[in-house]
Amino acid sequence: MLQEMTVSNHHWRRFKNVLMQTLACVCAVLVVSPLILVFYHLIREGFTSINWALFTSLPKPVGETGGGMGNAIAGTFILLAQAAFIGVPVGVLGGVFLSEYGSFRLNWWIRFAADILNGVPSITWGIVVYALLVVPMHGFSALAGGAVLGMIMIPLVMRTTEEVLQLVPSGYREAAFALGISKWRTIVQIVLRTATKGIVTGVLLALARVAGETAPLLFTALGNRFWAHSLTEPIAAMPLQIFAYAISPYDDWHRQAWAGALILLLLVLAINMGVRFLTRDRFPGKS
């Protein structure tokens, strides 16, 4: 009797085990499949439209075939540079404050604020910067576009910086303090240096996220069919260009939108790989 119960129990357990394993596998496939789908479609639809002119030329007027999105590619780089200029120092130093300075109560509020900011829809950021910069400056501008992307980056960079700094063992800080090294130098030369890779990764993720932002740029950078000659003019950006082309009725523009999306994805990928290469372990395999 007891024997039988254990045996049937055993079968039931094995069944549950297989069931859960299968479920986990299916979910894992579901997680990865959108990425494969996106890649597959982008390459199928966009790859044939990638040519030299796409990177160097301006868009052609409606009705003419050819042309490119060189201005949008350049514009995205300019916007990302501005965003990094604002988002990286403020975000990293904010993360340093949260991790190394500040009081428990104050930090709780700062973290709370940063988490809420991380959840603010990007279109809201667009409207805020529209009111703060575009209206007073009497016009859409690259500056406003860079500012909005930078502001979106700040809470992201701040929170990841804080988290990786917390991972640096306190023994390193103590060792530095015991050598009579000042707190600020300890933070810059010991703590930040130890956490460089993590911070760079956080910055990259934030840059990758804002590189694809479209909604806030509609209110700030606006887009531009020509090369921008100053930061106070409207500027083209790849997401804006993709958006404009994708909702157009022209097949040629659709193809360029696919190609643009593929380039945007490859761009994000390339930044990622490049910086990973630059920040690779100085002493590989020893940690």
Add this chain to the structure above:
Amino acid sequence: MNTMTEAANPIKTPFPGPKSDGAPAFATRNLSIYFSGKKVLNEVSIDIAARSVTAIIGPSGCGKSTFLRALNRMHELNPDARMEGDIRLFGENIYARDVQPVIVRRRVGMVFQKSNPFPTMSIEENVTVGLRLNGLTDRATLAERTEQSLRMAALWDEVKDRLRSPAISLSGGQQQRLCIARALAVQPEVLLMDEPASALDPLATSKIEELVVELKKNYTIVIVTHNMQQAARVSDFTAFFYLGELVEYDATKRIFTNPRKKQTEDYVTGQFG
């Protein structure tokens, strides 16, 4: 101007060395430490002799590490810590209002229980980090100090051919001796050691112990240890702490052979703790 403020940049001055006039290196008077209002060290008054090894023993939680960390103001890293009383280093009040903790810590080096060489730096960079981050840039001096410190830490012969290798490629015992070299490179007057060998194997431990005995020729050493034999082997004086109190303080020989207090005898003979 007192010497404490003159020592604002001790790196550039020649090696000061402990005073040899028989004056104590440290003199604490009624030293009490509180963490979040709870008293963990109760009115400790002790004179620690220069150019000798003083061992601090006692069961876990007796306040010995806290005492050690008060000697170079490291306990201040804990914002909940509060200190009462007086600590003098060669006669100077290290808690005086115009004395910065950074200056105290340059004069009083520290070695921790867990070896903590900086993982982003090579062996050489680890040794010189205290000098470089305090503004010393002269390469010849840095190289000279590197060799000098590594020799003092009995590590030179093992690493002289790979000074540019990562510090974390060294073995555990070597890493701890590297940390000692790093502390010695800034030329402190006193070296505090917080259970420096408790994470090491017996062979590495005996190397550290030999080193401690060797270093006392030039330095004042205060060492916290859980290991009675170690205290007996390396120290000249031993202080026994229990529940935040300094129970007994005497020559090591006396503490281990003929202590005055029953508690001390029970502890050193292994009957409690």
